Amino acid sequence: GAVVSQHPSRVICKSGTSVKIECRSLDFQATTMFWYRQFPKQSLMLMATSNEGSKATYEQGVEKDKFLINHASLTLSTLTVTSAHPEDSSFYICSAGISNQPQHFGDGTRLSIL
Amino acid sequence: SQQGEEDPQALSIQEGENATMNCSYKTSINNLQWYRQNSGRGLVHLILIRSNEREKHSGRLRVTLDTSKKSSSLLITASRAADTASYFCATALSSGTYKYIFGTGTRLKVLA
Numbered sequence: 057g058a059v060v061s062q063h064p065s066r067v068i069c070k071s072g073t074s075v076k077i078e079c080r081s082l083d084f085q086a087t088t089m090f091w092y093r094q095f096p097k098q099s100l101m102l103m104a105t106s107n108e109g110s111k112a113t114y115e116q117g118v119e120k121d122k123f124l125i126n127h128a129s130l131t132l133s134t135l136t137v138t139s140a141h142p143e144d145s146s147f148y149i150c151s152a153g154i155s156n157q158p159q160h161f162g163d164g165t166r167l168s169i170l
Numbered sequence: 171s172q173q174g175e176e177d178p179q180a181l182s183i184q185e186g187e188n189a190t191m192n193c194s195y196k197t198s199i200n201n202l203q204w205y206r207q208n209s210g211r212g213l214v215h216l217i218l219i220r221s222n223e224r225e226k227h228s229g230r231l232r233v234t235l236d237t238s239k240k241s242s243s244l245l246i247t248a249s250r251a252a253d254t255a256s257y258f259c260a261t262a263l264s265s266g267t268y269k270y271i272f273g274t275g276t277r278l279k280v281l282a
Contacts, residue, residue, distance in 0.1 A: 099275050100258070151213070159270065161212035161213040
C-alpha cells in the first residue's frame with residue numbers, strides 16, 4: 057500500500073524556536089497533501105490543504121504566518137511552525153492523496169514546546 | 171462547525187463480542203470513510219462507502235450508510251484485543267473539494 061513518511065516523530069524545543077516537519081509520499085505522487093492537528097483524545101482538525109506548486113489553502117482560524125506550508129514537489133510537503141510557543145504543542149499529522157481517493161497518513165509528529 | 175459526531179465516545183467490550191460505532195454528519199457527501207488510529211500513530215484507512223451505496227463489507231467490518239439520516243455505522247464482528255484503537259469517520263463533501271471532515275471518534279477497548 058501507499059506509504060507516507062513523516063519526520064521527525066517527536067520534537068522537544070524551547071519557546072521561540074521554529075520547527076520544520078516533513079511529509080513525504082514514498083511510493084506514489086500525491087496531488088494533494090493535508091496537514092492536521094490533533095489534541096489529546098480529540099479528532100483531527102484540518103489546518104491546510106496544499107497542492108504541488110501552489111499556495112496552501114488554510115482553514116479558518118489557522119494563521120498562515122504561524123504555520124508555513126511548502127509543497128515543493130509531488131512527493132514532499134513541509135510544515136514550519138514559526139516562533140513556536142507552548143500553546144503550539146500538539147500532535148501534527150500529514151496525509152497525502154490523489155484526487156478523491158482515500159488519504160494515506162504519516163505517523164504524526166509530537167511537538168512539545170517548553 | 172462541520173465536524174461530524176460519533177457515538178459512543180468510548181466503548182469497552184470483551185474479546186469476541188461485536189462493536190458498533192455510529193457517525194452522524196451535517197452536509198451532503200460524496201463518500202464516507204472509516205479510519206483507525208492506534209495511540210500516538212497516524213490513521214489507517216479501513217473502508218470507503220459511496221453516497222449511492224447502503225452497505226459494504228470488508229473482512230470483519232461492516233459499514234452502513236443512510237444518507238437520508240446523514241448517518242453511518244461501523245460494525246466490527248468477533249472483536250480481538252488488537253482491534254483496540256480509536257475509530258474515526260471522515261466525510262468527503264459533495265462540493266467537489268478534496269477535503270475530509272473527521273468525526274469526533276470512538277475509542278474502542280477490547281478486553282482479552
